[in-house]
Structures are given as C-alpha cells and as structure tokens.
Amino acid sequence: MKNFTYFRPTTPEQAVALLENRWGNTELLAGGTDLHDLQKEYVAQPARVVSLSGVNALAGIRVEEKSVRIGAGAKLADIANHAELKRLFPSLTDAADQIGGPQIRNMGTLGGNLCQRNRCWYFRDEHTNCLLKTGQRCFALDGENKYHAIFSQGHRCVIVNPSTLAPALIALGASAVVQGPNGRRTIELGRFFRAPGANNEREHVLEANDMVVEVTIPRSNLANASYEVRHKQAYDWPLVQAAVSFERGDGGVRNPRVVLGHVAPTPHVAEAAARSITGQAVSEATAGAAGRAAAQDAKPLSQNGYKVKLVEVAVKRALIIAAGQKRYWEV
Amino acid sequence: MSDTKETTGLSRRQFLKGSGAAAAATALGTAAAPGALAAQAPAAQPVPGMGPAGVKITLQVNGRKMSSTVEPRVTLLDALRNYLDVTGCKRVCDRGTCGACTVLLDNKPVYACSMLALEAQGKEIRTAESLVQGAKLDAVPAAFVRFDAQQCGFCTPGFVVAMKAVLEQNPKATPAEVEKGLAGNICRCGTYEQMRDAIYSLCNTKRGS
Numbered sequence A: 001m002k003n004f005t006y007f008r009p010t011t012p013e014q015a016v017a018l019l020e021n022r023w024g025n026t027e028l029l030a031g032g033t034d035l036h037d038l039q040k041e042y043v044a045q046p047a048r049v050v051s052l053s054g055v056n057a058l059a060g061i062r063v064e065e066k067s068v069r070i071g072a073g074a075k076l077a078d079i080a081n082h083a084e085l086k087r088l089f090p091s092l093t094d095a096a097d098q099i100g101g102p103q104i105r106n107m108g109t110l111g112g113n114l115c116q117r118n119r120c121w122y123f124r125d126e127h128t129n130c131l132l133k134t135g136q137r138c139f140a141l142d143g144e145n146k147y148h149a150i151f152s153q154g155h156r157c158v159i160v161n162p163s164t165l166a167p168a169l170i171a172l173g174a175s176a177v178v179q180g181p182n183g184r185r186t187i188e189l190g191r192f193f194r195a196p197g198a199n200n201e202r203e204h205v206l207e208a209n210d211m212v213v214e215v216t217i218p219r220s221n222l223a224n225a226s227y228e229v230r231h232k233q234a235y236d237w238p239l240v241q242a243a244v245s246f247e248r249g250d251g252g253v254r255n256p257r258v259v260l261g262h263v264a265p266t267p268h269v270a271e272a273a274a275r276s277i278t279g280q281a282v283s284e285a286t287a288g289a290a291g292r293a294a295a296q297d298a299k300p301l302s303q304n305g306y307k308v309k310l311v312e313v314a315v316k317r318a319l320i321i322a323a324g325q326k327r328y329w330e331v
Numbered sequence B: 001m002s003d004t005k006e007t008t009g010l011s012r013r014q015f016l017k018g019s020g021a022a023a024a025a026t027a028l029g030t031a032a033a034p035g036a037l038a039a040q041a042p043a044a045q046p047v048p049g050m051g052p053a054g055v056k057i058t059l060q061v062n063g064r065k066m067s068s069t070v071e072p073r074v075t076l077l078d079a080l081r082n083y084l085d086v087t088g089c090k091r092v093c094d095r096g097t098c099g100a101c102t103v104l105l106d107n108k109p110v111y112a113c114s115m116l117a118l119e120a121q122g123k124e125i126r127t128a129e130s131l132v133q134g135a136k137l138d139a140v141p142a143a144f145v146r147f148d149a150q151q152c153g154f155c156t157p158g159f160v161v162a163m164k165a166v167l168e169q170n171p172k173a174t175p176a177e178v179e180k181g182l183a184g185n186i187c188r189c190g191t192y193e194q195m196r197d198a199i200y201s202l203c204n205t206k207r208g209s
C-alpha cells in the first residue's frame, strides 16, 4: 500500500472540503473493506485519505413517520439486525445479512457498499491496464467473463455493479442525500449508478468531491423481497440477484418494480418483468412468466450464458417470497 | 497511472491548506489520539493531517495499553504483529477473505487486515491471546484441543475469536447460530468436522440429534 496523509474530520462539510475535484489523489475511507484492498493492489494509490470514522452524524438509523433514514456510516450488521427495518423492508435486511461474513458486516458501511468499486479481476489486477484505468480496452469482453454482464447496451466495459443493497433500495424507491462543496442534494438511487468507461469515471454519478450522507426510503406497505443465487453460502458476491417490490391490490400486483443485481454495469431495472406481473395474482406460473420476461433481452458473453436461467429463477422466487407464499424450492 | 501524480489538479488553496495542516500536525507532535486532535479543531479550522511520516498511536490490546509509531498505511494486523508483538492474529490473505486475522473490536469480530491501526485507537481490542488466563484456557480453545479441531493451526486463532464473539453475545446460541458466526473464516486444512464436534460440545448439544 502506498503511504498517505490521513485526515479525520468530524462533520460532512469538513470531509467534503478535504476532497478534490478529480478522482484518485484523495479517497474517502469508511469501513475500509474495499478501499484498503484496492490500495494493497495499487489500483487505488491515494496520497490523502479522508476517514469518516470521526463523523458521528453519519451513523444511525431513524424510522420516521414518512420515511426511513439510514446514515451512510451505518454498518451493514446494524442494517441486517434492525428489528423495524426487518419488518418494513426485508428485501434490504436480507440482502445486508448475506454480505460477506460477520466481520465484513461489522466493518462495511452503507455508503461504502453503494460506492464500492467493481469486482472485475482485470480491473483489480495491479498489472492489467484495462479501460477503467488508463488502458484502451475491456479485457473481459473476449476474455474470462464468467461473472460479468449479460445485459449491456453497447457498454465498452462489461463489469457488474457489486452492491447487493442497491437493487433492494432502488426497488423500494430510495434516494441518496449527497453532500457536495455547494451543499446538499438528493439523487434517486435509480439514477445514482452508471456504467463507467474510463479512469475518471466511477460506478456512480457522484463527483470526486461529493459524499453520501444518508439514504432515505419512503415508508410504505410495499411487499418486497430480494433473492440471491450464490455459488456458495458465504463470502462471495451473488451470481445473480433479483429485488422486487409491489403494492397488493384486489386486482393483483400493482406498480411492481423488479431490479436485477450482478447482471449489468448498473443495477438493472427489468421493465418487461414488471409489465408481465402487473395486474396478476402472484403464482408459480405468473412469477415464472415474469422471470422469463426479465431475461428475454439478455445478451450473454462467451462464458456467462448460465446467468440467463438464473435471472428467470431469481425473479420468480423473489416474487413468491414478496407475496408471502410457500418457498416451493425449500424442502 | 495518473493516480500517482502528486499535485496536478490540486488547487493552490487546497495545497496551502493541506501543507499548513501537515505543519500544524508536526508542531503538535501528532501525539494525541485522532479524536482528540479533531475535537480541538473548531469547524472552520482546517482539519490537521497525520503522516505520511510515522504517527504515535496507543492501542488497548487485551486489557493493556500499548504504544508505537506507525505510518498511516499500517493496518491494525501489521501493527499488532510487527510493532506490538501480539502475534495471535495471523496474516494469511491480507484481503478480508479468510478470517485468520480476526480480532474483537469492542466485542465485535472484525478483520484486522482490513482496517488501519490509526482507526482502532480508543477501542478495546482482543486477540486469541485473551483466551488464556495464566495456564487456564477459555472454554472455546479448550474445546478445540479436546476435539483436535486443527491441523496446521493457522486459521485457529481467528476461528476461536469469532466463535467466542458469538457465544459471548448469546451464551445460548445454537450450533447453527455459531456456524453462521463463522461464515467469515476459512480453514484450508478442512478441519470443519472436528470444529463441528467442538461447537456441539460448547452448545451442550448432541451431534446428529
């Protein structure tokens, strides 16, 4: 790890004032579970690190009348174990509870989870100069791409967004409150992520001198669930994730949102799946049809065709869980 | 990489602020805990930086105060092992994916390899060494001995600390709950079966029942 100067501000304003208007020389540090990895690989080489551990205003989870506010510094374990959150937003707490092991959940924060860098092995390898560094091309396009995107709209880099909280939060209609040098603004999480294509772009739309202060989720009675297909029970990111939410009405599902994780450079909103389930009662047949609709436009790479089927299954199961029906796959 | 350029893009104002802060930190001797330094600085004052030269730190390890001087980049794991000679926690992956470096930070298991030593100040740190009092072994490592739950032993200090955390939090934890608490630890020798025996005995549950 390259050595650096360490700053420990106590307010979000102080923290932002320490940042720069371009990426690379100064980095925010929250739990460190992602940043220090990148530093050890010399993929991140900040000369200045601004720690958020002294900014008490970022901690805390507040359930209010109209919304739930979760500080960017809230630990993943605090989100996973919060009784009121579990009742209101099981999609979010289930997703948080499956991240890494207890150590990662005790260290990692909400802000860090949303802003973590992608897991592409070419990007993370010190010796590979890919498109997201200063290189000319994405090596995953025709290289080892088992875990990469199956939905791409001509993206020049085929990473998948690594956050499993993001799909759940987007399906719940959440927004990020962002502190910048000129004050605070709110960004819907549905517009927070983007597909990076160069070394001066991140997986989100924040400027280099912005930071996430909190995430707000409108309070609602939305049915919601997140289902992940994992290679093994612990440690790794999911292969595919589906987060869903909808209103329960007499005429069946209303205003559904279906958001997929780990299939595209950003969390992927599956509009065809939402259309398919709208107005239907959730059943294995209708949920299955929604799953097929979610997967219909997939364009897998050479090694990740298996993800198409997993999308169908994940959407189907997430809808079944959200509707409170028997988990037919559990014996 | 463009990352390595030191000052381009840094405004003169930010540069002056930064270097002034570094000078101020040097003048103060950077001896105080980061919290104390930051607390003294009123909001409008620039936040002092620490490092890149060595910074004096004090850690509370297994009930003892220990001090050393480390660069900001030194992880808690390396500070414990290489500066304070607390070698229970092991450096295996150094990337937050194996659990050999697990320590308790204010009673919660964390990966010491994935946090800075500077950030552990003011917290109570416990390592595997805390599970021996004189000649008396804590129940968790004692169960490992009894059931021969190790081979090379490299993962063991991390496993016993993670297991201790679960049982301390909930002395009535079920074997399944204890196992969930171990999801962040890996044993490359594959001693999981013996560990299961140790877990069942610690939970006073008969295996297979």
Ligand SMILES: Cc1cc2nc3c(=O)[nH]c(=O)nc-3n(C[C@H](O)[C@H](O)[C@H](O)COP(=O)(O)OP(=O)(O)OC[C@H]3O[C@@H](n4cnc5c(N)ncnc54)[C@H](O)[C@@H]3O)c2cc1C
Residues within 6 Å of the ligand: A027, A028, A029, A030, A031, A032, A033, A034, A035, A036, A072, A073, A076, A098, A099, A100, A101, A104, A107, A108, A109, A110, A111, A112, A113, A114, A115, A116, A117, A162, A163, A164, A165, A210, A211, A212, A213, A235, A236, A237, A238, B095, B096, B097
């Ligand atoms: C073994 C393992 C398994 C994992 N599995 C999963 C998984 O299944 N799903 C999943 O979602 N994640 C997973 N993770 C990733 C983990 O969730 C993230 O590493 C963690 O959430 C990052 O949070 P942090 O506070 O440690 O961030 P840091 O490492 O401190 O920061 C990460 C990035 O976010 C930036 N940042 C931090 N806070 C803010 C803020 N408030 N505003 C703006 N930028 C900020 C930092 O500058 C840095 O670039 C896993 C990690 C490991 C090691």
Ligand code: FES
Residues within 6 Å of the ligand: B090, B091, B092, B093, B094, B095, B096, B097, B098, B099, B100, B101, B102, B111, B112, B113, B114
């Ligand atoms: S050495 Fe820290 S998790 Fe492996």
Ligand code: FES
Residues within 6 Å of the ligand: B149, B150, B151, B152, B153, B154, B155, B156, B186, B187, B188, B189, B190, B191
């Ligand atoms: S005993 Fe060798 S790694 Fe666990």
